[in-house]
Amino acid sequence: MSISDSGTLEAAREGGAIRFTFDNSYARLPDRFYARLDPTPVAAPRLLKLNTALAERLGLDPAALATPEGAAILAGNRVPEGAEPIATAYAGHQFGNFVPQLGDGRAILLGEVVAPDDKRFDIQLKGSGRTPFSRGGDGRAAFGPVLREYLVSEAMAALGIPTTRALAAVATGQPVMRETPLPGAVLTRVASSHIRVGTFQFFAARGDVEALRILADHAIARHYPEAAQAANPYRAFLEGVVARQAALVAQWMLIGFIHGVMNTDNTSISGETIDYGPCAFMDAYDAATVFSSIDQMGRYAYGNQPRIMQWNLARLAEAALPLLGETEEAALAVANEVLASFAPAFEGPYIGGLRTKIGLSGDRMGDAALAGDLLKAMAENGADFTLTFRRLCSAAEDEAADTRVRSLFTDPAAYDAWAPRWRARLAEEGDPAARAAAMRAVNPAVIPRNHLVEAALEAAMQRDDLAPFEALLDSLSRPYEDQPGADEPPTPAEMPYMTFCGT
Template structure:
């Protein structure tokens, strides 16, 4: 099916009583950027969860969204006034292989809202039916992946990491077929935009320089307005994306997050974490950790994430070459200089974060080596990533707390040897121990989306219709830097290796 097919599906077009402050700039771009179509209605929409705080942030009325009419909008059965539903076109490298047309196969952008503070956000339905980009898929989403993305994306937001957000999850009253029939759901996702590296690749692969320029100008206006005044605005845009992604991946590494499917179509130019399919958090620290069932070769392992992001950004630079130089030679030089900013930007953020995690903010390379020695000892002794750093906060204040840290190591002597050097450095650095511990607790979370807890919450919701565990876990994840009863305990011993799935 051509991306220009714009057959309108028959969703109800009343609902004017519920107001969204829509101003749909992407829908005003040329037709080849998207397909216009309405979501496919579902059988029996039922609200599972509404993010009332986010709704207010967007200037929306949570009470109105929770009404039957509001739920119909969130399910795709009703189109709100001012909405211009579209499915966006994009391409992408998937596990290193280029696919020239991907696009929103099961997602429809309802429009863009301008929040009371003037910030612009995309409102997208995920799992809202087939589009011209569905590639044979059913266009639907199962309840498990929808609730999983809701949990993990909101956890990331609470951790202070740039991310798309979840506004709502709605059950459809219909089954979707994966390996077995599963209850269906629709996620309402909020993002600064859904422009991807793969969006640029889509037009570059077609040699459509005019569309590339239109897209880049749109991206500058939306994400890098200062670039418009730069001597080379398109190079400045590229540099902005490089800087944002360097910071984002560093923040992932500092909390043990593994995205799982870092394809270029899952790399947003806004610098937000997007597409939470097979993601997970590490328990025991191991740079080779992989959870995704489809990542058989470990391409997107935890320790590979910085390298892969730099590779993805190189693909963006390739796509933008016609824009950033008057000649091929000049464009390549400008692109390589922009890409050269990734490594120092990543290292600066990551190394500063490591120093803060062990209570030694500053710029001493000796502190970096000290943090590296800790990570090496953790990897060799199966120490839990989150618990090690969180318990170090207490140990920085009271040496007696060393016992709870060393108990995480298969060979506690490995921690003891490191702690002697660490404690000597703390004395040398000086400062108030209580203040140091408080600063460490502000960067070392006590609570993350532990894999077994996420799975238990999803099982209760799917198998028993019980959202209580989901609500309780979501509440806990909203306060990640608070000590919570039972949070500072090692996860239960695993049986078979934990495996995640993309949900499509």
């Protein structure tokens, strides 16, 4: 760390013994794609948590990252050799309203690491200080939201959901001001890339077709190389994004995940879940469930997520129109044809996933209605989403286990009315034990229960006690294992639950 002539802290640019295999392709794009700047150092970096397994996956040395020198890099006080720190530019629709310039207001992309298997990953510091895109913000992150994103993103990875990952969390030793002073932290986030729908919107809003083409070519090379061989590479690219995002939101729905802030700047081109702000997992099943304090109209409610994702993809197609056809009419025709593929691309994995969750391996007429009727009964009777499906795993091989399922319904008769139809359909399936095992592989026993996440964050923030965080993280790393005591829903005193944006 050093002091500039103006008396401010500056990041030291040092290599040291910690080696990152950087190859920074995004930083080689034209300057209007980003702003070049170093992270703003913090007062007293202290490593809170290092993701050892992920570090090894990236070809990094966990022991070196766990040293004070490693903490300095992960906090932004040192810039590792080969890094080219940038804050990327993007725009976005936020709650349906277009903002022509957003960008990384509190994040710095250190660079891209090429892992031992030749896969490429962004290394980003979130909470690393002001950038030209901060729009009056402090550029910092609070302790709680950093640990929250660490927990939930790693839980999503363990559940098998495409997601950004958390490499490390570092305390800064200095407060950030929100409603009250809060301890600060920096999250090191790993992603396939940080290219967003809003990145395309940024250049479309400026009429910069050259930049749109450069960005699309870069995204194709990085995420959809097969599209380069298509007759219309940009159509093939759009088709790929639509297919991935449709499958992603289907996976969210199947585990009861609510993103909470599905703005277009929070929609990744790679098809990964990104930007864990006011997200949460549903307890009692209700399609209208909203947790976010800023989503007062329920725009991003659980049941709205497929529709919103399609809307976001329509904004991507809108931005890409200059690339999709030689005339506006031709481009619109291409865009509409591709967007029409969203519904089947979502419904296939979603309905197929529901079928698997209730133990059906074949595809029979009436299966979707059977699953839908269960969801309807759950909604009308306050049945816990995760527990209902997990307990059905046992009921699928032993009718005596119905008792634990029906106890989740305020009126158990609702389950009793549904169960005989389910059992009649199960009779057409195979071995009960194999069927139950297949169900347990898709119905998690453990999710990031909101009340447990909050308890872990409170212990960390109020008492500097990371033991509950570590215990919860360990539990979430094994979501498909039965863990007595780890699957309890919240008590009435722990509800209603509300999440808040960390900015």
